[in-house]
Amino acid sequence: MEDFIKQVSAAGCDTFIIHARKAWLKGLSPKENREIPPLRYDIAAEIKKNFPHLNIILNGGLTTLPQIQDALKTFDGVMIGREAYNNPWFLTELELALFGTPQPDRADICARMVDYIGTQSSTIHSTTRHMLGLFNGMRGARSFRQILSTEVHTATSARAIMDKALTHLI
Numbered sequence: 001m002e003d004f005i006k007q008v009s010a011a012g013c014d015t016f017i018i019h020a021r022k023a024w025l026k027g028l029s030p031k032e033n034r035e036i037p038p039l040r041y042d043i044a045a046e047i048k049k050n051f052p053h054l055n056i057i058l059n060g061g062l063t064t065l066p067q068i069q070d071a072l073k074t075f076d077g078v079m080i081g082r083e084a085y086n087n088p089w090f091l092t093e094l095e096l097a098l099f100g101t102p103q104p105d106r107a108d109i110c111a112r113m114v115d116y117i118g119t120q121s122s123t124i125h126s127t128t129r130h131m132l133g134l135f136n137g138m139r140g141a142r143s144f145r146q147i148l149s150t151e152v153h154t155a156t157s158a159r160a161i162m163d164k165a166l167t168h169l170i
């Protein structure tokens with residue numbers, strides 16, 4: 001890995017995002033490769049130590065604020081995959097804790113997504129399916145998910161189906 005980074009950085013790349021586990025190209029699916037090989041943050045930290053002038057971004061298994069604050073003591077940044085997808089609100093919690101950015105309003109996000117859907121020619125569901133985790137942990141989150149993943153298929157108005165999903169929450 002060090003040799004790879006040496007060669008690629010000599011060619012001009014100065015930022016490396018390291019998913020800190022081995023990918024087994026034979027025997028494991030992409031999904032299993034995100035879960036089974038052990039996380040080796042120590043190896044990623046060693047890379048940062050040996051290449052201090054490069055931006056080394058840590059990726060893999062980061063799901064909590066304390067974990068991320070700790071990683072930022074060693075690394076130049078973090079990349080968050082599944083937690084950002086499954087629980088997108090987490091990103092607003094990070095923004096608040098790390099940069100003091102006020103958290104947006106969830107209903108306002110939904111309204112803006114409805115506007116966005118209006119600009120798209122694809123189905124309503126192709127966008128709303130990525131929003132299912134927006135209210136995770138709150139009462140009514142399950143109804144929100146259900147409406148946006150089932151009834152949405154017969155909906156003709158994004159605003160109407162979003163309003164219906166939100167009645168369970170707000």
Ligand SMILES: Cc1cc2nc3c(=O)[nH]c(=O)nc-3n(C[C@H](O)[C@H](O)[C@H](O)COP(=O)(O)O)c2cc1C
Nearest residue numbers: 019034059060061062063079080081082083084085
């Ligand atoms: C919805 C989703 C799509 C992803 N797509 C790709 C991809 O196209 N190429 C890739 O190299 N990794 C992809 N990944 C993997 C992530 O980049 C990341 O390396 C991996 O999820 C480990 O980080 P995590 O533990 O924070 O999820 C994807 C992950 C998720 C959750």
